[in-house]
Amino acid sequence: MLALGSALASAQDCRGRFDILLPPTMSEGGVRALSASGLCAAGWSHAPPYEILQRWRWSANIGFEGAFDAYSISGAEGLSSRGDFEVGIVANSSLHNQPYIWNRSLGLRVIASINNQSATALSVSDDGGVVVGRWFVMTGIPRAFRWTESDGMQDLGVFGITPGEARDISDDGSVIVGWGNGVGAFRWTKETGLQDLGALAGNGGEASAVSGDGRVIVGFTYDQNYRTLPFRWTQADGMKLVPLPDDREGAASDVSFDGSFIVGWYRPSTSSAIRHAFCWSDLLGFEDLGIAGNNTESVANAVSDDGEVVAGYMDDGVQSTPFRWIRASADVNRDARVANDDFDMFAEQFGSADPRADFNRDGFVNGNDYDLFAEQFDLGC
Template sequence: MTMKWHFTLQLAGLLLLAYGEAAGQTPSLDWLDLEATSVHQITGVSVDGRTIVGIARDEAGRSRAFRWTAQEGVQNLGTLGGLRSKALGLSADGAVVVGVAEDRYGRPRAFRWTAEQGMQDLGTLGGLESEALGVSADGAVVVGVAEDRYGRLRAFRWTAEQGMQDLGTLGGNWSKAMAVSPKGTVVVGVAQDSRGRKRAFRWTAEQGMQDLGTLGGWESEAMRVSAEETIVGLAQDQKGVWQTFYWTPESGLHKLSHGHSAFARPGVALWGVPAISLNGQYLVGTIYHRAHHRVAVFLLDAPKLNLALREDRDRP
């Protein structure tokens, strides 16, 4: 089974929904000195907004994982011996980067990168391919998806001490870990249940994999988890329409209804998928200005970025 290289486009809606007029504070917007024409996608930003990671194109048009700081500029993180790589997440301070890179056999493999150790292949669960999609605040815990020895895709949690751990499924054949809490203790994602449905899950070492349910429909996906263990994702309602949800241990799963208007400007459109920092303060991405045919990279500093989510969660 060939693992697709992707970053879920639906995440854009989740990130933007975290910012709303209820924030009550005007965010600051900075334009970064970053060659947007070579940047294909922004996928992560550090909690101080000073380090950005994502996917760029090299001279041959191949995707390469990059890390950017104002001091060092764009840094090509290389590969595991192959031609392509993608950075898909970073630690709170930006020192640890995770993602997927081709090895010398052309196989996509999950990696963890630091300036001291370079790019490390995290291995698989007995199969050929793997992909790292999230990392804890301190960079010690990495989560993602990997093939087992039967070629099935399974959610994993990796640490240097324990290696790669198979998190199981909800009774089906596959699962995928999309994110991990800042402390590394809660993993969220999507897994197949015994009836073949995609279901959002929450995993902890104590409770294992828990089905978070839906909004009355059949399927759901969990995509982000906060330090307070609030989970955000997508779920089908009774009509089969996908809606954004939030879940907490106290209240369970509910529809997130608060809107946003931060990027509703004439002639300006988001290009690719914006990324959010672990502390919810910074939003980074690329925009396209139609009138000027210009692409630029922005950094939105919004101290109240998560306020809209919290206010919606507290509504009766």
């Protein structure tokens, strides 16, 4: 286990604060997944001197945990809602990527792939019973897979998803989303089979994530000029664009449990390829999460269920840095103003040790939260 220590640095403004989640012995990396609470994160990093890909995991109560001893290469890709199951890739002696599922009590288990081909696990149901991802046929073409203990690894390519990937799964394991050649963004269930989600300009796209309740799907579609645009899909409304400033280019990467919060990246300027992480919700609208330090761009890959924590990576043009962005607004009741009723509400939550008073999202309600809230309140943030 790696201690949190000085590896956690912060930058803060009225929008929120960036916590840098880089393991002390690593040179760069990124967050790939968050638990529903935002108190557990997992991803990848590079270990010097050979910059080998290494898995890491961070939780508020334990801190950093490093790579698996038995494998020289590893990377975490997904977490269950509670954060107790983790999936990703490990490399065997022949350097084939193999999918894994990990749980603290059960340990690491490598999932047998089809024909022993390279594969990557990308997402896992909340109980760890269903895993999805991609595997590669001999020609290197990716195909979507679904794995369960009873059925083993199933090739979803037989449903027309070839090539393609299964990118995410609902908490109960019933809804799978991803992309496939010829179908673009798709939704798949065992009962209804494959559903093409369509494309707003007829140019395809990809589904990146599904809400925990399985009702909302997000990703990106291409416009007539093949720019990527983020979408939100529901059974009732179909595919709708996530509104970005001035119709800028972007993509949605993740969505909260009930579909209220959507995160991803967008391009703030039409004259630059630089990206900024964003969070969008009906309640708060569009939020540019900005950057911190010497970084020039940021990308959001994951969001907590309440939208208070966003995670991904920042980049300075040379290397990437994993982050957790924590909302730092003293507008507790979310009425778009900071007033005495916000202070009263926070004080009541703090006095009863309500988890909502964990203002700095470190897993504890203590004086640090009170001080940080008071600072933001005084600033009118």
